[in-house]
Amino acid sequence: MNLKVYWDSGVVVQLGETTICLDPQTTKIPYDHILISHAHRDHTAGFLALKPKKYSTYPTIDIFEAVTRRKVNNVKRLSYGEKVKIGDFKVFVYNSGHILGSAMFKIETSEGTVLYTGDLNCVDTLITSAANNVQCDILIIESTYGNSGLVFPSREKIYRSMVKWVVEKICSGKIPIFYVYPVGKAQEVIRLLNEFIEVEVAVHPTIERVNRVYSRLNIKLQASTVQPKKGLVAVYPTYSYGSQKISGEVSAFATGWALRFKNKERFFPLSSHADFNQLLNFIKSVNPKIVYTVFGFTSQLAKHVRKKLNIKAKPLQI
Numbered sequence: 001m002n003l004k005v006y007w008d009s010g011v012v013v014q015l016g017e018t019t020i021c022l023d024p025q026t027t028k029i030p031y032d033h034i035l036i037s038h039a040h041r042d043h044t045a046g047f048l049a050l051k052p053k054k055y056s057t058y059p060t061i062d063i064f065e066a067v068t069r070r071k072v073n074n075v076k077r078l079s080y081g082e083k084v085k086i087g088d089f090k091v092f093v094y095n096s097g098h099i100l101g102s103a104m105f106k107i108e109t110s111e112g113t114v115l116y117t118g119d120l121n122c123v124d125t126l127i128t129s130a131a132n133n134v135q136c137d138i139l140i141i142e143s144t145y146g147n148s149g150l151v152f153p154s155r156e157k158i159y160r161s162m163v164k165w166v167v168e169k170i171c172s173g174k175i176p177i178f179y180v181y182p183v184g185k186a187q188e189v190i191r192l193l194n195e196f197i198e199v200e201v202a203v204h205p206t207i208e209r210v211n212r213v214y215s216r217l218n219i220k221l222q223a224s225t226v227q228p229k230k231g232l233v234a235v236y237p238t239y240s241y242g243s244q245k246i247s248g249e250v251s252a253f254a255t256g257w258a259l260r261f262k263n264k265e266r267f268f269p270l271s272s273h274a275d276f277n278q279l280l281n282f283i284k285s286v287n288p289k290i291v292y293t294v295f296g297f298t299s300q301l302a303k304h305v306r307k308k309l310n311i312k313a314k315p316l317q318i
């Protein structure tokens with residue numbers, strides 16, 4: 001077997017003369033072809049690499065450009081269901097369910113197929129559909145919540161508790177503010193508020209820029225950059241928490257890591273990732289011969305895959 005999968009500041013797949021790097025974490029990349037799975041900051045360093053040819057989906061490139069206000073050059077825009085030839089490889093693009101435009105890449109080689117999930121979500125949300133199940137020989141899967149016990153309540157239950165919290169706070173004269181990741185999570189929370197509560201939504205300018213990309217792709221979100229005040233609900237980036245004092249503010253956070261926090265009233269476990277059980281179910285359904293784990297609980301997930309599914313598994317990163 002000459003097909004190689006390894007970690008070199010990103011996931012590298014190599015056979016003969018063809019090498020591609022997936023989600024490199026640096027701009028200094030010695031490879032000619034880069035695939036970028038989605039628009040979150042920890043996956044997009046490769047967009048700013050000058051020499052290599054970049055490949056990503058339309059929404060991912062648009063969101064990256066809107067957030068960073070930088071232009072991506074030498075890039076091929078892809079859609080779900082599309083196939084592109086890179087050297088001797090055929091690369092297929094699938095939905096990974098994580099955020100708008102997030103992609104899984106299946107790489108077809110003469111020695112078998114490799115599936116890279118990027119960040120993965122296996123349930124439908126108000127904006128995204130669950131990831132596709134794609135059969136493969138070698139699976140490279142994210143492990144953010146890849147440890148036992150990291151299991152989320154149903155999305156409906158989380159949505160209900162968030163709506164209830166907002167209504168209670170508005171009725172008691174407070175200004176509820178969600179602090180969330182500005183790409184993906186913010187738009188899901190805004191959609192939830194738009195659909196279930198008739199109340200104006202105030203957002204931070206960064207979130208507004210991302211919303212405009214969503215809007216161009218026909219996902220309409222009602223929100224504006226007005227100053228939060230009584231009777232409104234606000235959605236702000238987590239990084240802005242504590243940076244301004246808003247009188248009457250009550251804050252909450254929507255993140256999968258809420259599972260670990262004691263204060264259940266202010267922390268909602270709304271995640272854009274698959275939980276532990278969903279990761280194992282996904283692995284089972286795509287039927288790989290070997291699994292490489294990346295990002296997060298890599299050793300733990302690999303161990304569970306070996307024990308529970310009886311499939312060869314190991315972390316890719318050293």
Ligand SMILES: [Zn+2]
Nearest residue numbers: 038040098119
């Ligand atoms: Zn992500």
